[in-house]
Amino acid sequence: MRVQRVLMPGARVASWTVLGDDHVPVEPVERFLAYLASIERSPNTVRAYAHDLKDWFTFLEVRGLDWRSVTLEDVAGYVAWLRLPPAARDGRVQVLPTLAHHCAESSVNRKLAALTSFCEFHALSTASSWSPFLAI
Numbered sequence: 001m002r003v004q005r006v007l008m009p010g011a012r013v014a015s016w017t018v019l020g021d022d023h024v025p026v027e028p029v030e031r032f033l034a035y036l037a038s039i040e041r042s043p044n045t046v047r048a049y050a051h052d053l054k055d056w057f058t059f060l061e062v063r064g065l066d067w068r069s070v071t072l073e074d075v076a077g078y079v080a081w082l083r084l085p086p087a088a089r090d091g092r093v094q095v096l097p098t099l100a101h102h103c104a105e106s107s108v109n110r111k112l113a114a115l116t117s118f119c120e121f122h123a124l125s126t127a128s129s130w131s132p133f134l135a136i
Contacts (some may be wrong), residue, residue, distance in 0.1 A: 001026070001058050003050045013043055016050035018057065028067060029053045032121050052114035055082065081109055105106070 015037045016028040029050070032034045059078050060067055078127045082103045103111075 001054050001057075001061070003047070003054050005047075012093060013037075017111075018048045018050055018054045026057055028122060029057065029117075029118070031125070032118050035121055048110065049117070052111040053118060055111060056115055056118075057084065075112075079108055079112070118120040 001021060002019050003123075004017050005017050006017050008015070014101055015033065017033060018026045020026050032053070033050055036049065056063065057067065059081050060070070062081075063074070063077070065074060
């Protein structure tokens with residue numbers, strides 16, 4: 001999985017997407033990032049959220065989880081996974097408890113903010129009786 005910069009013809013501002021191992025955009029992430037771009041979020045925010053959601057979907061892939069049915073325990077597992085060095089995230093390498101965390105608390109918090117926004121977007125976009133006043 002990787003993050004890819006996207007520049008639409010005639011567009012002045014670049015956007016970002018997340019590509020799966022098949023080089024196809026990850027559809028739920030693509031919809032969310034397109035929404036962020038359409039409400040004119042900073043390109044830096046869109047880029048950061050793309051990287052954060054790439055990490056989330058990589059975690060889900062490693063664990064064999066579907067993004068639509070995760071639990072709070074899965075999110076806690078994601079935080080623990082983020083703190084591992086990248087080489088240890090596939091579970092084949094044991095990490096000593098004395099090793100420093102890979103991600104700083106501020107990075108983990110931003111990744112959780114991106115995940116929260118992603119989940120809220122999809123919850124509101126799939127609600128059968130969505131109202132714009134729900135977000136107030």
